[in-house]
Amino acid sequence: MDNELSALTTIFTEFYYWITVVLMFLIHVGFCMYEVGVSRHKNHLHTLMKNTMLIPLVTITFFFFGWWIYWAFVNGPWIGTSIMDGNSGLQLGGGYGANEFADPLDPFMAVNLGDHISGVFWAAFLLFSWTAASIVSGAVIERIRTAAFGVLAIAIGSVFWVIDASWGWHFDGWMVKILGYHDAYASGVIHAICGGFALGVLVVLGPRIGKFAADGTPRNIGPRNPWLVTLGLFLIYTGFWGFYAACNIPIFDLGPEYGMEGVTYFTATNIYVTPTTLSGITMNFLLSLSGGLLMGYWISKGDPFWTYSSGLAGIIAASAGNDLYHPLQAMIIAAIGVVIAYRMHYWVERRFKIDDAVGAVAVHGYAGVVGLVICGFVLWGYPSSGYEGYAAINPIGMIIGAIIMFGLLGFLPGWILAKILDSAGKLRIPREVEIAGMDFNYMEASKADENAVVADEK
Amino acid sequence: MATITSWTEALPAGVTQIYPYVGTEWLWLLIAVVFWIVWHMKTAASETAEHDELASKGKGPSDYKSNVADW
Numbered sequence: 001m002d003n004e005l006s007a008l009t010t011i012f013t014e015f016y017y018w019i020t021v022v023l024m025f026l027i028h029v030g031f032c033m034y035e036v037g038v039s040r041h042k043n044h045l046h047t048l049m050k051n052t053m054l055i056p057l058v059t060i061t062f063f064f065f066g067w068w069i070y071w072a073f074v075n076g077p078w079i080g081t082s083i084m085d086g087n088s089g090l091q092l093g094g095g096y097g098a099n100e101f102a103d104p105l106d107p108f109m110a111v112n113l114g115d116h117i118s119g120v121f122w123a124a125f126l127l128f129s130w131t132a133a134s135i136v137s138g139a140v141i142e143r144i145r146t147a148a149f150g151v152l153a154i155a156i157g158s159v160f161w162v163i164d165a166s167w168g169w170h171f172d173g174w175m176v177k178i179l180g181y182h183d184a185y186a187s188g189v190i191h192a193i194c195g196g197f198a199l200g201v202l203v204v205l206g207p208r209i210g211k212f213a214a215d216g217t218p219r220n221i222g223p224r225n226p227w228l229v230t231l232g233l234f235l236i237y238t239g240f241w242g243f244y245a246a247c248n249i250p251i252f253d254l255g256p257e258y259g260m261e262g263v264t265y266f267t268a269t270n271i272y273v274t275p276t277t278l279s280g281i282t283m284n285f286l287l288s289l290s291g292g293l294l295m296g297y298w299i300s301k302g303d304p305f306w307t308y309s310s311g312l313a314g315i316i317a318a319s320a321g322n323d324l325y326h327p328l329q330a331m332i333i334a335a336i337g338v339v340i341a342y343r344m345h346y347w348v349e350r351r352f353k354i355d356d357a358v359g360a361v362a363v364h365g366y367a368g369v370v371g372l373v374i375c376g377f378v379l380w381g382y383p384s385s386g387y388e389g390y391a392a393i394n395p396i397g398m399i400i401g402a403i404i405m406f407g408l409l410g411f412l413p414g415w416i417l418a419k420i421l422d423s424a425g426k427l428r429i430p431r432e433v434e435i436a437g438m439d440f441n442y443m444e445a446s447k448a449d450e451n452a453v454v455a456d457e458k
Numbered sequence: 459m460a461t462i463t464s465w466t467e468a469l470p471a472g473v474t475q476i477y478p479y480v481g482t483e484w485l486w487l488l489i490a491v492v493f494w495i496v497w498h499m500k501t502a503a504s505e506t507a508e509h510d511e512l513a514s515k516g517k518g519p520s521d522y523k524s525n526v527a528d529w
Binding site: 041042060061063104105110111112113114115145146150151245334427429430432433435436437438440441443444446448449450 | 469472473474475476477483484487490492494498501502504506508509510511512513514515516517518519521522524525526527528529
């Protein structure tokens, strides 16, 4: 930084992403509160620890290899051609799979006076990774081993969602170039994949004891503490604001970037380096939240759990195109996504005996898939990028993208990993522990301490 | 060993990496990866032992209620 303007732009961008990271931290606070609120008293502490420990596990593995994956696999394997070259400063060197930029040993992966952006950009992606693992965490509460969940959290948070981001959430990703895939605020690249991954795990994990009657009729378990659930979901909404901002590049000159001679055009852009505004996406965020809440209240007949969850599902359904939609389009798309997600949840629960404790597969998975498909039709014909040679946004590309996200990179790895853990006897807690409650020993010790203190006080 | 001993010399020289022991990153990475793997092994074994011990108690679904502390 050798002049005031470039210094101001750089430091502003650095601070912008830092703020988004702090805001997104609230997503995780919200998820912890939400999961504890949904779990029963005898499982509270283990539920909390399971979700909390994904923070360090995903963080260190995202440092070891997650960030490297994002920059290394934009071309597939063996699909597409990178537009990154030496001029971009992001040249990966050595062909497919090579990546010096995000290597954990690279000078940029540390305090570096020559780079103010890598660390905060890495952190923004890391917070997306926490969210990815946390989405799965809620679905499997009260019967999964914490050790098994740790492995699954790393798989979804530091590997599989990062692959899909590299393919479809990167200005150089092959899905953007070839399929015309567009997913500005991650209906698919975070939500659909995590919903699919959770479903794959749930198929193997099985329901909690007592969830289904002998004739297969599902029973409702909880939420035990609706206030924790309420606060949790409000915090997730709040963190979602930060997520939307983090998906943007705050200030970028698209003139030279697109090769337009003599044109200077400063704007905010989305992750694909196509223009949008923070102002516009704020309207779309609020209208899609509102569409989701309105429809959720309607179809659930005022059930608070589903109304709050539908607000989230509404945002998720509209997120793929919320960089370009009109706010009223965002609202209607959100409402449609909620109806389909809600209906699908109960149909899958009854038909396949799937016990999704927090509705994560519906809110994130089904709503995300619906959002991708609708985006393909509503934004049909828009350029997916400002760079030359990219396919335009289209329904077929978006449907294929939805299948890749939910099925190929979500459900399939979740199912395979759960099968491996299950075959080793490491996936599910013993039946006796599930009946007694995972916190039984903690609670017993705490009660003994209480009795001892009271005895002394007497 | 300090990488920087004088800011007035380092900044004009264009020094960018300012953390200590530049060049030994691979060693820290190796230690961190070993710590990570061992953590998984130890905590998984501990969890299994805890489950085995709790399972052997044969507690019923409502037994935990007698252990709800009321501090």
